[in-house]
Amino acid sequence: MNLLLEICLITFGLMASSSAFLPLKARKSIEELNDYYVSNKTKEKPELSDGRPLFWGRLEGFEKPEQKLLMTIILDAYDRILTRMENETEDSNVKQNLNNMKGYLSTLKLHYFSDKHNKLKIQASEVLALKETDPLVQKKALFELIKVYNEASRLGDSAQNHRSRRQAKGSKKHRSKS
Numbered sequence: 321m322n323l324l325l326e327i328c329l330i331t332f333g334l335m336a337s338s339s340a341f342l343p344l345k346a347r348k349s350i351e352e353l354n355d356y357y358v359s360n361k362t363k364e365k366p367e368l369s370d371g372r373p374l375f376w377g378r379l380e381g382f383e384k385p386e387q388k389l390l391m392t393i394i395l396d397a398y399d400r401i402l403t404r405m406e407n408e409t410e411d412s413n414v415k416q417n418l419n420n421m422k423g424y425l426s427t428l429k430l431h432y433f434s435d436k437h438n439k440l441k442i443q444a445s446e447v448l449a450l451k452e453t454d455p456l457v458q459k460k461a462l463f464e465l466i467k468v469y470n471e472a473s474r475l476g477d478s479a480q481n482h483r484s485r486r487q488a489k490g491s492k493k494h495r496s497k498s
Contacts, residue, residue: 346424349417356414357405392437395429398422 375394379387399422406418450457 343424346421349420349424353414353417353421356411356417388433389437389440392429392433393441395425395433396441398425 375397378394379390382390402418402422402425406415406422409415409418452458
């Protein structure tokens with residue numbers, strides 16, 4: 321199976337052998353892109369299967385809301401990657417296939433992932449971009465520390481209580497079946 325096709329199937333949360341949600345035209349575009357970028361460069365294939373996937377496995381261990389947020393970030397990464405490839409190629413058929421895939425991914429993101437995830441991603445990016453060496457950032461961080469610490473404690477406590485309730489509920493069901 322072609323690498324780009326596998327990555328797209330994996331990214332969409334499907335098993336590598338399934339194509340239940342991938343439109344036929346998208347599959348064809350992916351196969352043509354793989355033929356152009358991957359199949360003709362056989363000496364690069366060991367790099368492709370080095371055991372360190374770009375996106376596969378990144379959703380494991382997270383709950384659904386976290387997976388959705390991470391998926392919006394992954395889909396944005398695909399958009400940037402495909403745009404870069406589109407800008408760098410001279411081949412009009414390849415450009416068209418890259419543009420088609422960007423459209424499919426954009427539609428997927430629009431239909432399945434809320435705008436709230438985009439807003440959250442923007443907030444996270446802004447926090448990650450803070451300059452820790454900036455004296456104003458340091459002063460503001462100290463000024464807000466009590467509020468942030470209390471909110472973090474509250475959120476952590478509510479997550480712990482939610483887990484405890486789920487475990488107690490499961491334990492109750494188990495006892496009632498006995």
